[in-house]
Amino acid sequence: MSDTSVKTTCAYCGVGCGVSIPHSNDRTVQVRGDASHPANFGKLCVKGTHLGDVLPLRKRLLVPEVNGEPASWESATETIAEKIRSTLAEHGPDAFAFYLSGQLLTEDYYAANKLAKGFLGTANVDTNSRLCMSSAVAAHVRAFGEDAPPINFEDIDQAELLVLAGSNLAWAHPVLFQRRMRAQQADGRKKLVVIDPRKSASAKEAHLHLAIKPGADGQLFNALLVYLAANDGCDTAYIEQHVENFADALAAAKEDVGTDTAKQAELCGLSEPQMLEFFALFANTAKTTTAWSMGLNQTESGVDKGNALINVHLATGRIGKPGANAFSITGQPNAMGGREVGGLANQLAVHRAFDEQSIQQVGDFWQAEKMATKPGLKAVDLFDACLEGKIKVLWIMATNPVASLPNANKIREALKHVETVIVSDVIGETDTLNYAQIKLPALAWGEKDGTVTNTDRLISRQRPFLIAPGQARADWQAIADVAKKLGFTQAFNWQNSHEVFREHAQLSTINSGTPLTFNLSAVANLSFDDYQNWQPKQWPLDGKTDASRLFGNGVFATENGKANMVPVKPVTPVAGNHRFVLNTGRLRDQWHTMARTGMAATLNKHTNQLEVHLNPKDARSHGISNGDLLNIYSEQGEFYALARLEAAQNPGELFAPMHWNEHFAGKGGVGNCLASTVDPISGQPASKHSFVSFKKAEAKHNGFVFFKQDDEQPVWLKNTVWFKSYTGNGTLVKFYSDKPLAGFIDRLAEGDFDYSLHDSLSGSAQWAQFDAEGLNLWVTTSTEKCSWPEVTFLDEATHAGADNISLNSLVTGNFDNESSAGKTVCTCFGITDTQIKSYFEVQPNGTLESLQAELKCGTNCGSCLTELKEFTAELAGPGEFYNAV
Structure with a gap:
C-alpha cells in the first residue's frame, strides 16, 4: 500500500469536486475534499464524503x-x-x-x-x-451560437441576486448551495429567489419563494421581459451593439402572456404582488445570476424555457460578467x-x-x-x-x-x-x-x-x-x-x-x-x-482567450458576433384524464438509479424507502394516512410508494424521487408513469412532471424481512410490493401483499428458526434465526400496519450475541431499556432527530450554533443545515441562524 495521496475528481454531480485519496489500493479509504481544487476548495457534500462506501466489490461484474x-x-x-x-x-x-x-x-x-x-x-x-442537459444545449446554441456556458462558479459568490429556476440546489448540488449560503452570511445584502412548485430545501432558505404552477417557468420569464421593457429595465445600448431579435422576442412574449400583470400572475399561479416583487428585484439588481436545471430542461418545451430565461439576461446585458450571468447547472459529472x-x-x-x-x-x-x-x-x-x-x-x-x-x-x-x-x-x-x-x-x-x-x-x-x-x-x-x-x-x-x-x-x-x-x-x-x-x-485552452467567463466582451460564437434573443411561447402541460401533477426530482443522499449510492448503508439512513409526498388536504380527501401504501398510475403504467404527508407540498401536486428502480423497489419507479413526450427541438423527455391519479393500496398483509449479508429477495416476495435497503450488516426488505400469505407462513413454520411468535388477535407473526454472532434472519408479517425496525438495532443485533436479544427486543425493534434511535438528519456524523430533540430538552435556549458545537451536525458537508434550522426554530427560542460550513 502506498502512502502517497492521489488527487482525483468526484464521481457524482456536475460540480466536479476535487477529492484527495490518502492511500492507493485501499477500498476502505476515507475520501477527503481537495482544498486546492477550484470547484470546491475542499468542501464535499454527503455523497462525496461517503465515496469510500461504494468502493467495496459488492455485486461487481468482473468477467465478460x-x-x-x-x-x-x-x-x-x-x-x-x-x-x-x-x-x-x-x-x-x-x-x-x-x-x-x-x-x-x-x-x-x-x-x-x-x-x-x-x-x-x-x-x-x-x-x-x-x-x-440537451434542452440547455439547444438553448445555448440558439442564443450564443454554441453550447458554451458562459458562467464561472465565482458568480455564485458575487451575484447580489441569485435566482434558482427549477433547481433544488441545496440537495442536487449542495457544495454550490452552501457556497452561496456563506456568501450571503458574509454580505446580508445578497438575496436568493427560488422558483419551484415545491417548498424544497432550497426554497426554505430563500428570501422569496415563488411556488409557480408546474410548467409555467417560460411564461414567468416572458412576463419578466415584458416588465423590463415597460419599466426601463433593458440595456438598450448593449442590445443595439450585441443582440439580435430583441423586438421579435418581446413581441412573442407579449403575445404569450399579454401586458396585464394580474393575468400574468394568474397564468403563473402566483399572486400579483409576489410576482412584481421578483420583477422589481431583478430589474434593480445589476449583478443577477439566474441558474436553471431539470425543472426547466425536463419539460415539453425546455429549450424555449431556457431561451426565455437567457432572453432576460441578454436584454439586461447580464451575460459573462462577474455575478451577472445565465447559469445552466449540469447534472452529471x-x-x-x-x-x-x-x-x-x-x-x-x-x-x-x-x-x-x-x-x-x-x-x-x-x-x-x-x-x-x-x-x-x-x-x-x-x-x-x-x-x-x-x-x-x-x-x-x-x-x-x-x-x-x-x-x-x-x-x-x-x-x-x-x-x-x-x-x-x-x-x-x-x-x-x-x-x-x-x-x-x-x-x-x-x-x-x-x-x-x-x-x-x-x-x-x-x-x-x-x-x-x-x-x-x-x-x-x-x-x-x-x-x-x-x-x-x-x-x-x-x-x-x-x-x-x-x-x-x-x-x-x-x-x-x-x-x-x-x-x-x-x-x-x-x-x-x-x-x-x-x-x-x-476551456477554451487556445493560449489567448480568458476562459474564466465567456462572452463578457459582448462577442458571441455566431457569424456576426451577436447573440440571438429567441422569440418563444413555451407550452404548458395539459392534465388530460388525471388531475394530479407528479413532480419528480432528487433526494439529498442518493444519486440517479442508486446503482452506487443504494449500496452504501450510510447513504440509506436519511431516506430508505420510496415515498410519494402529498399535501395533507389531498391525503384526507383520499382517506390516506402517513405511511400508507399508495398506487400511483397513468396511461403508461403504475408504481407503488409510501405516503409522506407534507404541508409544504401544494394541493393537487405530488412529488416522488427518481432514484428507485426494480432492484430496490418491487413494482416501483416513477419511470413507469412518465409519458415519452419530448421537446420538439432537443428531444429531451418531459420527465420532470406527469399527470397521474393515485389511490390507497389495500394490502391485506405487510411485514419485513432482514437478512444478514445475503441480499437476495426470497422467491416468495416475487409477486408482492416491496422496498429494499442495505444496512451496514445486511439487507432489509419491507413487503406488502393484497393476497393471503398462508403458503408463505406455512413455509416459514417448516423452517429452521430459533424463535417464532404468533398473535391471532393482531394477525401478526414473527420468526428469528441466530448464528454464533447474533441475529441472522428476522421475518415479521402482520395484517395491521407494520413499522420498520431501526437500522441501528439491526446492525448491532447481528453481532450482539443471541443471548442479548430478548423477545421484547424483537417485538419493539430495540434493545431492552433503549429508546428509539430516531431518523437520521446528519448523515456525516450519524445524528438523528431524537438526539437533536434531546439536546433542546436539556438546552431549551440553545441555538443552531450551540447545537453544532455539541453534536457537530451540519459542520461537514452542510447538506442537513436546512433541517437543522427547522428543528432549531421549532424546539428553541428565536436565535440567529448561522452556517458553520
Whole structure:
C-alpha cells in the first residue's frame, strides 16, 4: 500500500469536486475534499464524503459474459465485432447504436463517437445527457451560437441576486448551495429567489419563494421581459451593439402572456404582488445570476424555457460578467465532456454539426473510412426504433435506461426486440442488464483514468488509485479492441487514455479561426507527464482567450458576433384524464438509479424507502394516512410508494424521487408513469412532471424481512410490493401483499428458526434465526400496519450475541431499556432527530450554533443545515441562524 495521496475528481454531480485519496489500493479509504481544487476548495457534500462506501466489490461484474456464460475479452470482443459486421452488411450502419452516459470519461466518449460516426457510418450515438442537459444545449446554441456556458462558479459568490429556476440546489448540488449560503452570511445584502412548485430545501432558505404552477417557468420569464421593457429595465445600448431579435422576442412574449400583470400572475399561479416583487428585484439588481436545471430542461418545451430565461439576461446585458450571468447547472459529472466530443446524436465532434465543411474536416482528421453525414436518433427515438426492430445491435455503456427513461414498460419491451444488446457496466445487476446478451465488466470510479468537464467548463482528471478487479477494463479500451477486430487498427491503436485525450485536443484545433470557442490547441501536444500532472483548467485552452467567463466582451460564437434573443411561447402541460401533477426530482443522499449510492448503508439512513409526498388536504380527501401504501398510475403504467404527508407540498401536486428502480423497489419507479413526450427541438423527455391519479393500496398483509449479508429477495416476495435497503450488516426488505400469505407462513413454520411468535388477535407473526454472532434472519408479517425496525438495532443485533436479544427486543425493534434511535438528519456524523430533540430538552435556549458545537451536525458537508434550522426554530427560542460550513 502506498502512502502517497492521489488527487482525483468526484464521481457524482456536475460540480466536479476535487477529492484527495490518502492511500492507493485501499477500498476502505476515507475520501477527503481537495482544498486546492477550484470547484470546491475542499468542501464535499454527503455523497462525496461517503465515496469510500461504494468502493467495496459488492455485486461487481468482473468477467465478460456472452449469452449467460463467462467469456474471455478476446472472445467477447470478437463476438461483438462479428455482430456489428454482419448487421452492417445486412441492414446498413443505422441498425447499430451506442447509448452512452455522463458517467463516462471524455476519452471513453471520444472513442465511441469516433468509431460510430467516423468508421461505421452512423450517428446513432446518444446518451443519458439527453435526459438532463440537451434542452440547455439547444438553448445555448440558439442564443450564443454554441453550447458554451458562459458562467464561472465565482458568480455564485458575487451575484447580489441569485435566482434558482427549477433547481433544488441545496440537495442536487449542495457544495454550490452552501457556497452561496456563506456568501450571503458574509454580505446580508445578497438575496436568493427560488422558483419551484415545491417548498424544497432550497426554497426554505430563500428570501422569496415563488411556488409557480408546474410548467409555467417560460411564461414567468416572458412576463419578466415584458416588465423590463415597460419599466426601463433593458440595456438598450448593449442590445443595439450585441443582440439580435430583441423586438421579435418581446413581441412573442407579449403575445404569450399579454401586458396585464394580474393575468400574468394568474397564468403563473402566483399572486400579483409576489410576482412584481421578483420583477422589481431583478430589474434593480445589476449583478443577477439566474441558474436553471431539470425543472426547466425536463419539460415539453425546455429549450424555449431556457431561451426565455437567457432572453432576460441578454436584454439586461447580464451575460459573462462577474455575478451577472445565465447559469445552466449540469447534472452529471461529465455531461459536458461528452458534449465536447460529440456525444449527442445531433452533434459531430468538437461542437461541430453535420454541415458539409464539418463533415469534411472531421473526416479528414480521423482519416475516416465511412463518415456519418446526418444526425442520428435521439434517446427516445432510438428506443422507439428498437421497439420497431430497426436497431439490431445496441451497445449501452454506464447507464440504466430501463430505470431512467420515461415509459419504462416500453423500454423493457423495446430491448426485447433488439437482436444483440451489449451492456458495459460496473454492477452485475441492473434493470437493463436483464436484457443483455453480452455483458462487459467496466472500470469503476477509483479505477478509471481520464478527464471530466464540470458545469463551468473546468477540465479535471479522474485518476486511478485502485487496482482494477477481475477482468474489468476501461470503456475506451473495450471500444478500441472491437474497432481493431473490425479492421480499424491504425485509427484506434491507443496505448493509454493520454493518447486519446491528446487526439481529442488535436481535433479541436479545427475550430481555430472560427467563431466557436471550444478549443484545446494549447494542450494539443500534451506530454504524458503533463497529462499525469494535469491541474484543473477551464476551456477554451487556445493560449489567448480568458476562459474564466465567456462572452463578457459582448462577442458571441455566431457569424456576426451577436447573440440571438429567441422569440418563444413555451407550452404548458395539459392534465388530460388525471388531475394530479407528479413532480419528480432528487433526494439529498442518493444519486440517479442508486446503482452506487443504494449500496452504501450510510447513504440509506436519511431516506430508505420510496415515498410519494402529498399535501395533507389531498391525503384526507383520499382517506390516506402517513405511511400508507399508495398506487400511483397513468396511461403508461403504475408504481407503488409510501405516503409522506407534507404541508409544504401544494394541493393537487405530488412529488416522488427518481432514484428507485426494480432492484430496490418491487413494482416501483416513477419511470413507469412518465409519458415519452419530448421537446420538439432537443428531444429531451418531459420527465420532470406527469399527470397521474393515485389511490390507497389495500394490502391485506405487510411485514419485513432482514437478512444478514445475503441480499437476495426470497422467491416468495416475487409477486408482492416491496422496498429494499442495505444496512451496514445486511439487507432489509419491507413487503406488502393484497393476497393471503398462508403458503408463505406455512413455509416459514417448516423452517429452521430459533424463535417464532404468533398473535391471532393482531394477525401478526414473527420468526428469528441466530448464528454464533447474533441475529441472522428476522421475518415479521402482520395484517395491521407494520413499522420498520431501526437500522441501528439491526446492525448491532447481528453481532450482539443471541443471548442479548430478548423477545421484547424483537417485538419493539430495540434493545431492552433503549429508546428509539430516531431518523437520521446528519448523515456525516450519524445524528438523528431524537438526539437533536434531546439536546433542546436539556438546552431549551440553545441555538443552531450551540447545537453544532455539541453534536457537530451540519459542520461537514452542510447538506442537513436546512433541517437543522427547522428543528432549531421549532424546539428553541428565536436565535440567529448561522452556517458553520
